[in-house]
Amino acid sequence: MTFYDIDLEKKIESNHELRKINECIDFSSVAYRVNSGKSEVGRHGYGLDCGLKCLFLQFMYDHSDREMEKQLRYNMAYQWFCGFSAFEQTPDHSFFSRFRKQIGTKRLAKVFQIIVDKAKDQHLIRSVFHFVDATSIVTKNTTWAERDAAIQAGESALNNRTVKQYSADKQARFGCKGKQKFWFGYKGHVGVDMSSGLIEKAAVTPANVSDQAGFKSICPRDGQLVFGDKAYCLKAATDEMARRGVTCGAILRQNMKRKNNDLDRWRSSVRAPFEGVFSKFEKRARYRGHAKVQFQFFMDAIVHNVKRLVAIHAPPLFQGA
DSSP, X not given: OOTXXXXXXXXXXXXXXXXXXXXXXXXXXXXXXXXXXXXXXXXXXXXXXXXXXXXXXXXXXXXXXXXXXXXHHHOHHHHHHHTOOTTSOOOOHHXXXXXXXXXXXXXXXXXXXXXXXXXXXTTSOOOSEEEEEEXXXXXXXXXXXXXXXXXXXXXXXXXXXXXXXXXXXXXXXXEEETTTEEEEEEEEEEEEXXXXXXEEEEEEEETTXXXXXXXXXXXXXXXXXXXXXXXXXXXXXXXXXXXHTOEEOOOOOTTOTTXXXXXXXXXXXXXXXXXXXXXXXXXXXXXXXXXXXXXXHHHHHHXXXXXXXXXXXXXXXXXXX
């Protein structure tokens, strides 16, 4: 074997995390299903499947564009996973921003949905018990400087009424959880199938949208039982559940007449294993604007689902597809 004949297939350990992921999900099959005729990006015509794999690695390991360029150049596991040979020219950092722009949030939503639908086809997602929750996504902005600019211009404060005039991210808003946790940015909402731990629904709203108002974006159908915290026992959420024919299993507030402490303790114990679903999600927005933050949230959900499929030893998702 010469210096230029390195076989990456033999260099990757049999139990390597990326090998397990590659065996579980075929990104080429996913790419085929979302392709709209623009299948290649960059000077060297990298395929859509290659771009999806690069994007997956970037979010899975939390790399910047320049870090991703370096990893693809020197990391043999990354090269093997994305379909490059050991000495093949790999994309530079500008490829990744171009690819994100090309695939866009709508097509990435389709990627997310394709994986969910295939999991349903294989009865991994049973759609019986459903967990819902929301988390904060903080926008990387110079909020203090923007507040000072607003006050200097004669405003009393920087708030949701004035933020569009002074913020670099004009779609972000101030949000509050409880009475003490405030942040500027967005809110991510998820619906999780409790039989598998896979995310079925993922949506982003401005931070000032309440959990119960955002619930309509992640509400399931088909008679499922929905477990949620006290935010989901309020009228906006319960009305949406009634409209879609699902049963409310949310914890009730203390002042509610139907409050049953024993039942709610059981509901809390059922919910507990799923409350860590956001633990690996990015807590800060990588980008500005609602659509781009939704893109980020979809990618975090895709990474979660793929890793979960590996953890539950799911069969190859696109076997024979």
